[in-house]
Amino acid sequence: MASLKSPKKFKTTKDIDTSTSIVDQVIGQDEAINIIKKAARQRRNVLLIGEPGTGKSLTGQALADLIPEGELDDVLSIDNPSDEHQPLVRTFPKGKGIEQVNRLKIESLKQFKGQMIFFYILIVISLFSPWWVRKQYGDIMAAASLISSMMFIAIFVLFMNLNKKARKGVKVPKVLIDSSKKHKAPFIDATGSHAGALLGDVLHDPLQSGGLGTPAYERLVPGMIHKANKGVLFIDEIGNMNPVTQQEILTCMQERKYPITGQSERSSGAMVRSEEAPTDFILVAAGTPDTIKKMNPALRSRIRGYGYEINMNHTMDDTPENQYGIAVFVAQEVNKDKKIPHFTKDAVDQIVQEARIRSSTSKKLTLRLRELGGLVRAAGDLALESNSKFVQGKHVMQAKKFARTLEQQMVDKYIENKKKYEVIVTTGSRVGRVNGLAVMGSDSYFSGLVLPIESEVTPGGKRAEFIATGKLGEIAKEAVQNVSAIILKYFGEDIKEKYDIFIQFLQTASEAGGVEGDSASIAVATAIISALKNVPIKQNVAMTGSLSVRGEVLAVGGVTQKIEAAIQAGIKKVIIPKTNAKDIILSPEDKKKIKIVLADRLETVLEEALEWKGHESILRKIKKVK
Numbered sequence: 001m002a003s004l005k006s007p008k009k010f011k012t013t014k015d016i017d018t019s020t021s022i023v024d025q026v027i028g029q030d031e032a033i034n035i036i037k038k039a040a041r042q043r044r045n046v047l048l049i050g051e052p053g054t055g056k057s058l059t060g061q062a063l064a065d066l067i068p069e070g071e072l073d074d075v076l077s078i079d080n081p082s083d084e085h086q087p088l089v090r091t092f093p094k095g096k097g098i099e100q101v102n103r104l105k106i107e108s109l110k111q112f113k114g115q116m117i118f119f120y121i122l123i124v125i126s127l128f129s130p131w132w133v134r135k136q137y138g139d140i141m142a143a144a145s146l147i148s149s150m151m152f153i154a155i156f157v158l159f160m161n162l163n164k165k166a167r168k169g170v171k172v173p174k175v176l177i178d179s180s181k182k183h184k185a186p187f188i189d190a191t192g193s194h195a196g197a198l199l200g201d202v203l204h205d206p207l208q209s210g211g212l213g214t215p216a217y218e219r220l221v222p223g224m225i226h227k228a229n230k231g232v233l234f235i236d237e238i239g240n241m242n243p244v245t246q247q248e249i250l251t252c253m254q255e256r257k258y259p260i261t262g263q264s265e266r267s268s269g270a271m272v273r274s275e276e277a278p279t280d281f282i283l284v285a286a287g288t289p290d291t292i293k294k295m296n297p298a299l300r301s302r303i304r305g306y307g308y309e310i311n312m313n314h315t316m317d318d319t320p321e322n323q324y325g326i327a328v329f330v331a332q333e334v335n336k337d338k339k340i341p342h343f344t345k346d347a348v349d350q351i352v353q354e355a356r357i358r359s360s361t362s363k364k365l366t367l368r369l370r371e372l373g374g375l376v377r378a379a380g381d382l383a384l385e386s387n388s389k390f391v392q393g394k395h396v397m398q399a400k401k402f403a404r405t406l407e408q409q410m411v412d413k414y415i416e417n418k419k420k421y422e423v424i425v426t427t428g429s430r431v432g433r434v435n436g437l438a439v440m441g442s443d444s445y446f447s448g449l450v451l452p453i454e455s456e457v458t459p460g461g462k463r464a465e466f467i468a469t470g471k472l473g474e475i476a477k478e479a480v481q482n483v484s485a486i487i488l489k490y491f492g493e494d495i496k497e498k499y500d501i502f503i504q505f506l507q508t509a510s511e512a513g514g515v516e517g518d519s520a521s522i523a524v525a526t527a528i529i530s531a532l533k534n535v536p537i538k539q540n541v542a543m544t545g546s547l548s549v550r551g552e553v554l555a556v557g558g559v560t561q562k563i564e565a566a567i568q569a570g571i572k573k574v575i576i577p578k579t580n581a582k583d584i585i586l587s588p589e590d591k592k593k594i595k596i597v598l599a600d601r602l603e604t605v606l607e608e609a610l611e612w613k614g615h616e617s618i619l620r621k622i623k624k625v626k
Contacts, residue, residue: 012390025332027325046303064186074093074178100173119156129149174217228279232283232284233281234284249283259277261274283307341391350393435571455503483521537609538609553604559583
């Protein structure tokens with residue numbers, strides 16, 4: 001909603017009033033809507049950058065809905081007597097163009113009417129003449145007359161269908177753009193369209209001689225840039241568009257007109273190039289942050305110089321007003337779907353809770369509403385199956401398990417297989433082996449993952465060396481180097497004998513797609529210290545957290561998903577950064593299944609994760625180092 005109303009009490013979403021105005025259907029993007037309103041009034045271009053599912057296309061439609069009502073145009077293509085390969089293009093006020101075409105069609109029919117009557121008389125004569133010939137001259141002459149009559153009819157049909165020159169007295173223009181029935185500015189979604197559909201094209205004419213061909217002006221096909229005239233042209237993921245096409249769009253924006261020509265060199269339409277047709281549209285381009293790198297710099301400069309750039313929100317504050325906004329969103333989805341029942345207050349509360357979890361940030365609600373809409377529809381389907389009048393909270397809980405993401409399904413199989421072959425161990429204690437926690441998936445949605453890490457210390461060469469394997473990304477490699485600095489700080493004297501320290505992320509190359517990020521830093525440090533000092537690690541403990549070179553445990557992302565993965569794997573205790581405490585959103589049932597330890601320094605992690613019985617002196621030494 002552009003401006004959230006005060007929360008109202010409701011029993012079901014049926015009690016919630018939803019607006020038919022598109023701008024009021026946009027939720028959590030107040031700043032974007034304010035800019036969109038300015039852009040609509042002043043006809044400015046807009047670049048929307050944000051994560052998938054945050055409402056970019058709906059925001060673009062809202063802009064089209066907000067454009068002040070103005071005069072739309074009809075656009076006609078007209079035959080050019082001096083050069084048939086350069087058709088004329090003319091614009092008329094709304095509705096006047098189609099009136100002009102209809103008037104010329106009537107005139108054409110009047111001119112042709114006399115000829116038609118004459119030919120119909122000849123057809124009637126040709127059909128009945130064989131009977132008269134038979135009576136007068138016999139069967140042979142009747143047969144010859146019948147054949148002649150059939151030939152005449154065939155020639156007549158061919159003449160009517162192919163000989164366009166029979167009507168060259170009045171050449172009726174072709175309607176390229178008909179605005180007579182439009183009551184608001186057009187919104188054209190050109191996402192993923194090829195050059196012909198976007199820029200216009202000229203149809204191929206296989207019959208190009210003998211007067212049998214279709215005139216060039218009748219073969220013009222307007223592009224989306226022409227259909228969006230006086231309206232909005234929306235292009236999502238504009239960075240994926242061909243650079244040449246981006247340049248052509250820039251030309252359209254600068255000149256506000258663009259000719260229609262054939263896009264294929266192998267087509268006869270390539271020889272046709274019309275006069276310039278109007279392309280006075282507002283461009284709303286959208287994409288992810290990576291889109292900026294792929295955009296034509298001149299095109300982006302044009303948007304920025306004559307419009308606005310908007311960074312879409314992907315979360316909003318967890319306030320009663322915004323919680324009610326989620327309820328309004330659920331009501332909108334139910335009304336749009338028209339097949340699923342409305343949600344009870346309890347079911348809406350479950351959707352709000354899921355919005356908290358998916359935000360991965362304390363006191364925030366996610367604005368990736370497309371995925372949340374999928375959960376709404378899945379819960380509605382389950383309610384229909386159970387013949388329930390309304391969607392209950394239990395249906396939402398079932399839908400979360402039933403409609404799991406691909407990443408969640410992959411993680412479930414991953415954990416099952418690794419526990420089966422004892423790659424993931426959750427009982428006992430082992431030296432140099434720790435259960436780390438990671439995430440699998442994209443920024444829009446991800447799932448937690450238990451990541452076993454092992455370390456071994458061996459006599460080395462001239463100096464101590466840290467060797468990490470497991471298809472590590474650049475950030476993960478740098479994290480290992482930071483950990484090495486901490487180990488040298490704690491035990492510099494003990495490894496002066498030049499040990500080589502190996503770190504292995506077990507079986508990550510195929511299942512987990514490699515390791516990236518620094519959230520396994522405390523797990524790596526714990527494994528190395530365990531191997532170096534021969535202190536066993538509790539296998540019912542898992543951990544996640546970044547690590548500074550001074551031994552401070554830093555915040556990471558996805559802590560809720562990581563804890564859920566640990567619970568599923570049978571882990572009894574997790575260690576997470578203290579600064580992530582507010583980001584944990586678990587159900588009361590899950591909270592009972594696991595103990596959560598908050599750590600701000602590596603010493604706390606080591607004290608909780610390792611079996612110190614018989615090794616107390618090492619722990620005291622670690623605590624002395626600051």
